[in-house]
Amino acid sequence: MADAGAHGSTASGAGAAGLTRGAAAGGVAGGTATAPAVLQVEGLSAAYGPVRALQDVTLQAEHGRITAVLGANGAGKTTLLRTISGLVRPTAGRVVLGGEDVTRAPVEAMVTKGMAHVPEGRGVIAELTVDENLRVGSLFRGKVPSEEFERVYTFFPRIAERRNQTAHTLSGGERQMLVIGRALLARPKVLLLDEPSLGLAPRIVAQIFAMVRHLVDTEGLSVLLVEQNARSALSVADTGVVLNLGRVVVTDDAARLAGDEDLRHAYLGF
Numbered sequence: 313m314a315d316a317g318a319h320g321s322t323a324s325g326a327g328a329a330g331l332t333r334g335a336a337a338g339g340v341a342g343g344t345a346t347a348p349a350v351l352q353v354e355g356l357s358a359a360y361g362p363v364r365a366l367q368d369v370t371l372q373a374e375h376g377r378i379t380a381v382l383g384a385n386g387a388g389k390t391t392l393l394r395t396i397s398g399l400v401r402p403t404a405g406r407v408v409l410g411g412e413d414v415t416r417a418p419v420e421a422m423v424t425k426g427m428a429h430v431p432e433g434r435g436v437i438a439e440l441t442v443d444e445n446l447r448v449g450s451l452f453r454g455k456v457p458s459e460e461f462e463r464v465y466t467f468f469p470r471i472a473e474r475r476n477q478t479a480h481t482l483s484g485g486e487r488q489m490l491v492i493g494r495a496l497l498a499r500p501k502v503l504l505l506d507e508p509s510l511g512l513a514p515r516i517v518a519q520i521f522a523m524v525r526h527l528v529d530t531e532g533l534s535v536l537l538v539e540q541n542a543r544s545a546l547s548v549a550d551t552g553v554v555l556n557l558g559r560v561v562v563t564d565d566a567a568r569l570a571g572d573e574d575l576r577h578a579y580l581g582f
């Protein structure tokens with residue numbers, strides 16, 4: 313069980329640094345060396361006027377791994393992804409992608425540097441077909457070999473079956489698969505996923521998370537998964553980072569976090 317006292321004091325103590333344990337602490341999980349970091353977030357802070365939405369957040373996303381960022385409403389999860397991808401300018405800290413400092417890079421350059429951000433809300437273009445929506449994801453690359461589209465379809469057979477349908481006919485789960493597939497066509501090193509489970513039935517969430525896991529395992533992608541649905545996210549992730557009031561409370565191996573009853577009750581709601 314985790315150190316409940318440490319969680320409590322970190323949550324309530326002003327300015328307390330996040331607690332890093334296990335895999336994230338020493339770079340070693342259960343005797344196995346962790347994969348190299350694709351994305352490093354160092355001391356990141358962001359604010360909306362007087363609202364300090366992120367405070368000194370440090371975490372990393374590794375090659376071939378899923379890092380889940382968890383926390384209640386307003387914890388700062390969406391702001392974290394928006395700041396990493398350049399949509400919100402940080403007030404302090406750094407974002408390093410593949411060894412390059414991209415903190416001040418223009419948002420449109422992030423995609424070409426290997427970062428794909430799938431925001432909350434499944435923004436498909438309803439009037440276009442599934443296939444046309446996928447092509448939008450590769451527009452900036454010029455001509456893309458058809459095998460790449462077929463490869464995306466092999467990951468998401470449900471949308472392959474619907475490739476000529478307009479996107480407005482898709483279910484919520486299918487739209488989620490489509491926006492992830494579209495992001496893949498940018499050939500990212502790191503994929504930022506914001507609340508993919510929102511509003512979906514548990515069975516569909518499980519399917520989508522299994523597909524993301526398969527992608528990560530076969531493509532060596534790195535995923536930063538923001539979720540309020542902590543139970544499902546921890547079941548698929550390698551590492552979990554818990555945010556509270558814009559600060560990292562704890563970073564640890566996902567299975568250990570899922571088994572930590574005090575932490576679950578205090579921050580994760582299950």
Ligand SMILES: Nc1ncnc2c1ncn2[C@@H]1O[C@H](COP(=O)(O)OP(=O)(O)OP(=O)(O)O)[C@@H](O)[C@H]1O
Pocket residue numbers: 360363364365383384385386387388389390391392540
């Ligand atoms: N555009 C904005 N203007 C002002 N304050 C904002 C804005 N967006 C978010 N906030 C505030 O910043 C803090 C963090 O919000 P954020 O949306 O990042 O949290 P979250 O963990 O993603 O929550 P949720 O799961 O509800 O989306 C909250 O206090 C929120 O009210």
